[in-house]
Amino acid sequence: MQKVQTKKMALFGMLVALAFILSYVESLIPFHFGVPGVKLGLANIVVLIGLYTLGTKSAFALSIIRVLLAGFTFGNMYTMWYSLAGAMLSFICMALLKRCKGFSIVGVSVAGGVAHNVGQITVAMIILGKNIMYYFAVLLVAGVVTGTLIGIIGASILKQVRRAFKIIMSE
Numbered sequence: 001m002q003k004v005q006t007k008k009m010a011l012f013g014m015l016v017a018l019a020f021i022l023s024y025v026e027s028l029i030p031f032h033f034g035v036p037g038v039k040l041g042l043a044n045i046v047v048l049i050g051l052y053t054l055g056t057k058s059a060f061a062l063s064i065i066r067v068l069l070a071g072f073t074f075g076n077m078y079t080m081w082y083s084l085a086g087a088m089l090s091f092i093c094m095a096l097l098k099r100c101k102g103f104s105i106v107g108v109s110v111a112g113g114v115a116h117n118v119g120q121i122t123v124a125m126i127i128l129g130k131n132i133m134y135y136f137a138v139l140l141v142a143g144v145v146t147g148t149l150i151g152i153i154g155a156s157i158l159k160q161v162r163r164a165f166k167i168i169m170s171e
Helices: 002-028 043-053 056-074 077-100 105-128 130-170
Strands: none
Touching (some): 002 043, 002 056, 043 105, 056 077, 077 105
């Protein structure tokens, strides 16, 4: 039992590191669709993998740690508030839909992408006022597109991770 916990802890640490690296890579890519705030969300692949391999509690911790590390390293307090609101709402949505079992990982990811943007627009409305609501349509489309891409990539990676995870856990 202790050996399994140690392996899960090691996997958790590797996923945190990978999420941090992907956040850094994404900060280097000038990928904005001409619209501020729209990103691919590469680190969300890692959160999806964590949700499907480590469980809800560990994946939630992974998501929050990722946002805090990236926020303190590459952002500022405002970007961290936006990211935290988006990440928390996104994670809650993804965890609930995964539990329903009627959604594929792509569906869970799309819902997470949209929920992330709802969280961000909510914080923006609190900070900047309701005038920003027009921006929601753009973020909704971006959430669907990026959520779909992240979900497809995540599904492909999850197959390989599960295979490796079985091998590692059996040793």
